[in-house]
Amino acid sequence: MSVAPTLLEVRNLKKHFPIKKGLFNRQVGSVKAVDGISFEVNANETVGLVGESGCGKTTAGRSLLRLLEPTDGEVLYKGQDILKMGPAEMRSLRRNLQIIFQDPFSSLNPRMTIESIIGEAITFHKVAQGPEVREMVEGLLERVGLQPSYITRYPHEFSGGQRQRVGIARALALNPDFIVCDEAVSALDVSVQAQVINLLMDLQQEFNLSYLFIAHDLSVVQHISDRIAVMYLGQIAEFAECDELYDNPLHPYTQALLSAIPQPNPRRRAQRIILKGDVPSPMNPPSGCRFHTRCPACFAPCKTVEPRTVEPTPGHKVRCHLYDPEFAPNDPDIWARLPRQPEAPVTVTGDEGDAPAKRDASSDAAPDGTDGVASTEAAETAEPAATSTVEEAGAERSDVSSDNASAESAEADSAAKSNA
């Protein structure tokens, strides 16, 4: 659906960490940190990877760069499987695949000057030598908004935002085309965070970069990403275009996650879906759907059968039985328990099953909120909640009708982007 060529394709990537115990270090189990994720990143595109702590997003980012050796799967970079490459081949490829780390305080060696931190890779890959290295480093510093004279300083002399800029300059030094941004702005204050996000977006335009943007802050991810993958316990729960994901989240987890973000708007309180309980341990993930222990719309097969990834609308993948033609329930009660009704009719369930369910939900919106496992405080704010559902219902209708149009415009947008 996009014109841009696929730069990096991840197929069924797995990373399991063994748990060893006892005298002979016998393996007694494994932490399935990443358990079969697939997605692709197109040229000049930003893919956001969001999820709560412990869902495996950082492990995913590191293992697809082979900073952690994956257990299984394929990572195709321009068609080549990098997991099968030898060490020498891999080393030269690392010029194209870079990473910006989360913590600007621990990711820079305190004993190295900025020049040697950034210049190390340049010398190692023999891009330049001698005084040229210094020139290149100065150029990079200038590009990321630091003064070239900082070249002789040490990391401790910089603030968090400045260090993150050094980290960015280091990643850019070899002119890569794919950068994993692992929580690159999470440790920064709001005003500095905005500066770094803008810088990342400018650099993407200038150097034709693709990002895998790993973060737990959904508002930042939405701002920067073209497409977003939502991870839960080592698997991708939902993967869609940014706007599609935020306008029409399908997976119950995505819906809860989106609603849980506090909005800087005092009048939009108390529409949150509160999930019960904690994220289960990846050492012993729940059977069937991994989300079923916290899911408000959990039904019979969820507990036993592992859901497949289905694509209810083109480009919108979701790993949930609700949208799988084989399991999709016709029972409107189950659909009513879903905190947010999907906008477009789910093609796979057929119109008869879906339409009444939708009507049901929109008319019974208020009781739905109180009955469901995940309740909003409907009683407290009965009036605003009611008005908002009416508004939403209106928006829903108009969106359904203009669905095709918006899809077209999205295509046009992405075409325009690749032209630019």
Place this chain on the structure above:
Amino acid sequence: MANDSSKTNTSDEVILKVDGLKTYFYTDDGVLPSVDGVSFEIKRGRTLGLVGESGSGKSVTSLSVLRLIPQPPGKIVDGQILFGGQDLTKLTEAQMRKVRGNDISMIFQEPMTSLNPVFTVGNQIIEAILLHQDMDYAEAREYAIDMLAKVGIPAPEQRIDEYPHQMSGGMKQRVMIAMALSSKPKLLIADEPTTALDVTIQAQILELLKSLQGEAGMSILFITHDLGVVAETCDDVAVMYAGRIVEYGDVYTVFEKPAHPYTIGLFNSLPTIDTTGARGREDRLYVIPGMVPRPQDFPSGCRFRTRCQFATEKCAQLPPTVELEPGHTAACWYAEKVRAGTQPTTDGSVAADGSVAPNEDAAEVAR
């Protein structure tokens, strides 16, 4: 939560009044005015949000209220902290110990490090109960189990004998809340209680605090850097910058009609999720130029003037605290003008959708 009809415990009784608080740190680099003339008050049953970036002095303010500032190098050099009619700055250490964890409780940012790893959680809660309340051990244990149940810990009879490492971050924060609330405090100081937690867990904790507050009618001083959390939980908000409160008012007024350039800049640099479809990913975020100055580099007069687009020579003098409307103050020479540049959004729905609108206006003003 002022407008919530469910809460009946709010009243005009002022629980805490901080007046002209100055906390300085005497270091080798000179005197650092971390908190420099901060005044606010919290009424019974209400929540005041203290917002600011790191280094703005919000945590020092809260620690000053409990007199937990390490001394030396820190010192409360001026100001009053009136709590229930007595000035906390004048109390002796022994008297202060009776206030701490009893009338005023605190929840810290890091649930992971604020519990002692070598004692069971029960042990730690019971210690606090025995210290402040007239109970024997068995009663205290019963009460601790009740408190754990109240904060939503499943199977509290068993969890009470667990060690902190056996619990998740959200659970630990619940334990901290149970401990803080066990003495039925009049004031709870929550210093970034959800910052270290995931969004879905954060939602649970905020919900919990809100319902417990409704039950107990306590006041909360909520310290955070997250404007979203403030919007969801607070009745009043004080925006801090470089040791001073730059804007203060009720949450609706401050969020919808901000009058200080820093507040406006802070709102605009926030990437917000707009669920109404009107959003542009290509839009650059608004950026406040420069960085928060270090305390030794605080500029004279208005401390924001080095980063402010409205700044003039006049700003080198200390700006007056202007009362724009009853209860809404801003420390800026040009507060009226700055506010006139932002669009008042009184209608709830407009505000919900048009959170971008003030941004654009402010950006125009900037040009």
